[in-house]
Amino acid sequence: MQRGSAGFTVTAEMEAILRHPGYISCDAGGQRLRDLYQSQSAAFDYNLYNPFARCCFLGLIRNVSRMVERGEAPDLTGTETPYKFGYLTIAVTGCVMNMTPPPVCDYVSVVKCLLSSGAPPNSEDIVGYSALHHAAMNNGHRDNPILLELMRILLKNGANANHQNRYGEVPISGAFQHEEIGAIDILMEYGADLEMADADGVKPNPFFIKCGAKVTAAVTKWLRKRTGEEAPMGDTKMCSRCGRKGGSLKMCAKCHVARYCSTECQHAHWSTHKLTCQPFDASNTVTVRPSYSAPGTMMSTADFSRQALGIPTEPTPASHQRAARAPKLRPEEAKAMIIKVQVPYSVLADSPSTISRADMLVYTKKRDFVCNIKHSGNAAAYSRISQVVRSRGVGGAKAYFPAELKGKYELIIKIGEVLAEQPF
DSSP states (O other), X not given: OOXXXXXXXXXXXXXXXXXXXXXXXXXXXXXXXHHHHHHTTTTOOGGGSOHHHHHHHHTOHHXXXXXXXXXXXXXXXXXXXXXXXXXXXXXXXXXXXXXXXXXXXXXHHHHHHHHHXXXXXXXXXXXXXXXXXXXXXXXXXXSOHHHHHHHHHHHHTTOOTTOOOTTOOOHHHHHHHTTOHHHHHHHHHTTOOTTOOOTTSOOHHHHXXXXXXXXXXXXXXXXXXXXXXXXXXXXXSBOTTTOOBSSOOEEOTTTSOOEESSHHHHHHHHHHHTTTOOOOOTTTOEEEOOBOOOOSBOOOHHHHHHHHTTOOOOOOOGGGSBSXXXXXXXXXOOEEEEEEEEOOEETTTTEEOSSOOOOEEEEOTTXXXXXXXXXXXXXXXXXXHHHHHXXXXXXXXXXXXXXXXXSTTOEEEOTTOOOOOOOO
């Protein structure tokens, strides 16, 4: 391999696809180009970078700053390797791969040095990825704090949160696919546009809904903030008055949503909470008989899709794979909980089924309660739940509710209060 190539190769097939004018759809070879871009980088070797690029990749700030000060650095508006990586991209990908342990490396200082010395924040590689695109994907590092800091630095110094690559994708699309919640928060803060369609007509909104509950909860939080809409109450594990997290928190006995760390906090907060507290009563609840007969195991469709695409995912605990689970309750004991209800989904239509009477899936965050709601025996309640989920839930497919389990076969769901989207 040639020095300066970093082991990357651009094939004749890649060049032919890249000659396509404008954004490249899947029909025009977009997916094939994605596959080749990945496979032709398999021989990557940072030792095949030129000296300055190698120092950027390894985060060696002393070397980088010295070469810049002495005029030994190359033109920082230029690129290296057949993939045409800019120096900011080289530094960011080095941080992603984490080749050099601290304190030897200092990627934050390297990126700041490059930016202050004239490196363009929106420099593209051959498929239009900017340094921000690479940082947003994080490649399974799950909110690496240094990468998140690099994103903020790039954005503060002119990086475009809505820069489209050759596929027409904006950085937040990669963050959705890789479930990088920290990156999503930063991009939304800096004005990520969820209505920018890629070459195949796919927009970040509503694509984010297909990327799992964590992504959905993060995005909808920001969408409400942008419109000034007050967020509905959620399953927050902190005191509703003082904000204390952890420890033993008691639910409000009336609404089963607000939580308190002490009776003092509960009493002090009542004048505020009573304005929104909705007790369980016949007008806002339905009672159903849970079924625990579902065979097999559960798996997130978003995680399944990521694994099929080779995107790293966190291991799924065995407890989260069970398709049925009834908590053990003492006689006369009732268990208050927050549940997720999913209506039947049509795979062919890629949307919630509007006519199916198949079972609804119900579970809690810890999966200590997992059941199905069958139409038979619950016809009226089934219809009411379905109507609320389809009209007020996430994508018309799922919604979160306060609930109370009064024995194994009696579940009361407060459908009059749809909660904020939860990360499960």
